[in-house]
Amino acid sequence: MNNIVQITGGVTAPQGFLASGLACGLKKSGKPDLALVYSDPVATGAAVFTTNKVKAAPVLVSREHLSQQNKRAVIINSANANACVGPRGMADTLTIARALADLLQTTPDELFLASTGVIGVPLPVPPILAALPTLKENLSAGGGTDAARAIMTTDTFPKEYAVAYQHDGREIRIGGMAKGSGMIQPNMATMLAVLTTDAPVPQAVLQQTIRAVVDRTFNRITVDGDTSTNDSVFLLANGAAGGPPVTGGPALAAFTAALEEVCRHLAWMIVQDGEGATKFITVRVTGARTEQEAETAARAVANSPLVKTAFYGEDANWGRILAAVGYSGIDFAPEKTRIRLGELLVYDGAGLAFDEAAAKRILQEKAITTEINLNQGEAAATIWTCDLSQEYVRINGSYRS
C-alpha cells in the first residue's frame, strides 16, 4: 500500500463532495457551530456509533437511517449534544432532518445527523432551522476546513486528513474530519468523524470495512477513560472516481489500508489535542498470548491516572506501569516481563539500575513510547493516549461555554 499519498482538502478532497460550516448562534463565543457535508452524486453510507447505554437522539435517528443505503449528507451541530433531554430530543432531531431533507430535495433517511456539546440542555432548534438555507448556499468543494471548524467543542485545532491512491489506473481519494478532546476513550467517546470517498463501495462492504477500521484506530485511543453518549463515525462513498464496485480482493485491501491511514491520523490528532495533553504516549504490549489480552493490558496502562501523571511529570515510574498491567485482569508473569521507555530497558523481571539521564532525555520528548513485553506469546496491541496534566483538571473542573 506504499502508493498512498497524503493530500489536502479534508472531507471535500474526494470528487463530488461539498461542505460548509457557519455560526448559527449555539456557541456563546460566536464561533462556527453548524457543519454540513454533502455528496453529489448520492453516496452509500455506513456508520459506527457509541457503545454507551445512554445514546443521544441524533445517534438513535442516524442508526435508524442505516436501513437506507443511500446518503446525501451529514449535518452536525456543536455546543449542544441533544442528549438526556427526554422525548423532545428525538422530536428536535427529526424536525431538523425533515427541514434539511426538504431543502436538499431528498428524504430524511438519506441524512446522517450528529450533535456534540452540553448534555441535558434542550437543543435550540430555531437558530439551526434558520441557518439551513445559508448552510446549503455555502456548500463548496473547498469547504472542508469550515466544516471541521464548526464541529469543534473544546478542541484547540480542526482535525482533517486526506489521502489518494492509485488502483487499476484510477485515483481514489479518501478524506475525513474529526473532533475529539475530552472524554475520549475506547468506543469513541464524544468523538465525531465524517469520512468521505469517491470509491464505489456497496453499503454492506462499506459498513463492514468502517467497523473493522474503527476498531483498529479510533477505538485504540484514550484520553481519560470516559465514554460519551454521542460518538459517531460516518463514512460516505459516492463512486465519483468511477470503476467497478469495490467488493473484495486487492481493490478492497487497498481501500481499507487507505481508510485506515486516514482514521489513524485523525485518531492521533484527537489524542494530541486531548484536554490539557502535553505528551503523546504510545503504549505497546507485546509477547501476549492473544491480541485481546495485549489490548486489555495496554488499555489499563493507558488509562491509569498514576501512569499518565508520571509521564506528565517526566518520571521513569515503570512500577506504576507494571502495577497497571497487574490489575488489568490478564494473567502474566512479572518475573518474565520486560518494560522499555523508548529504547531504554528499565525493567527486566526486576527493576534495573538504568541510566537516569537517558531516561530523562526520553521522557522529555513530546512523543513517548513504552513497550511492555509479557514474554508469553506472539500477540501485540497498541493503545495511544496522552498524559494527565493539571490543565486537564482545570478544563474539566470548570463550566464549559
Add this chain to the structure above:
Amino acid sequence: MNNIVQITGGVTAPQGFLASGLACGLKKSGKPDLALVYSDPVATGAAVFTTNKVKAAPVLVSREHLSQQNKRAVIINSANANACVGPRGMADTLTIARALADLLQTTPDELFLASTGVIGVPLPVPPILAALPTLKENLSAGGGTDAARAIMTTDTFPKEYAVAYQHDGREIRIGGMAKGSGMIQPNMATMLAVLTTDAPVPQAVLQQTIRAVVDRTFNRITVDGDTSTNDSVFLLANGAAGGPPVTGGPALAAFTAALEEVCRHLAWMIVQDGEGATKFITVRVTGARTEQEAETAARAVANSPLVKTAFYGEDANWGRILAAVGYSGIDFAPEKTRIRLGELLVYDGAGLAFDEAAAKRILQEKAITTEINLNQGEAAATIWTCDLSQEYVRINGSYRS
C-alpha cells in the same frame, strides 16, 4: 448494635496489645518509617491481600504465614515497598522475619510483614535490622499513634479508630490503624490496615469475618482507580477480654458489626486523605436489580475523571454521572433513572430545570452525596471517593521522597 462506642488508642486500645514506631532511616525526611504491633497473649491472625497480579515480597510471605493460626506481631516499614526487585525481595523480607522472630522469641510464621513506598528499589535491610531491638523496647500500651505515624507515606495525617462494645457482661474492644492516600481503589490498592481485638475468635472465623467486612468497607473506596502491589489488611484477636470463643450467633454478629464500624471509619479517613482531595463524595446507586450491578455502576461513576473533576469544580454535571453509568456495562433505562445531588433532584428521565443556587450550595459542601436511582429493582450499593484536583496531578506528577 447500638452499644458500640468509640474509644481512643487505635491498635493498642484492646487489652494485651502493644505498639511502637520509630525512624530507622528509610525516609530521607527522617520521619518515622518502622512500626511494630505486638500481642501478649498470642493472638489468632487473619489477613486479606491485594488482588494485583504483581505482589510484593512481604505480601507473598505474609500470605504463606496464614497457614500458621497464631500471630504474635505485625511489622510494617514505609518508604520502600520491597516490590518488583526480583528474588532478593523475598530474601530480604525473610531476613527481617527471622531476626524479629528471634528477638520476640517466636517463629517467623507467627509474624505478619508489610512494606509500603517506592516500587523497584531494593529494601535497605541493615537499618531495619539495627532498629529492631529499640522497636521492641519501645513497645507500649500507648504506642498506637506512634505506629500509625510510622506507616504513613503521602498520608497527611495518621489514621486510627477504635470501639468498645458490651457482650454478655464483658467489654470487647476493637482497634485499628491504616494508611492510604494515592492509588486507592477497590481491592485495597496501596492500602495497609492493622486491626486488633481482645475478643476470642478462632482463626477460621476471623478470616471469614475480615474478608466479608473488607468487601463492604475498604473495597468500597476509590481515589484514582489504580490498585497496587502491597495492599494488606491484618486482624489479630488475642482473647484477652475473656469469655467463650466467638464462633457464631449474636456474639459473632456483634463482633462483625463493631469490626465493620472500625473498618468503615478507617476507610473514610483514607478517602478524606486521598491525594489532593478537597471533597468527600458518596456515590449511592439504588433501584438496581442486584447489588453487583449497583456496585458496578457506582464504581464507574466514582472512578470517572470527568465526574471527579466536576465535583472539584462544584459543577452540577449530572450528564457526566449518567454517561458513566452508561458505559459501566450494566443494563438500565436512562428514561427511568433519577439522579440526586444531595436532596436535589437534577435528572428524572431527562434533565430538570433545577435551582442552580441550591445545587451550588450542595456542591460547596465538603461532603457530597449523589444518588442514582435506576428504578428497576431493590438492590443498592455505595462507593466512597474523593474529587480529582490539580493538586492530585501535582503530587503524582513529581518524584516522591
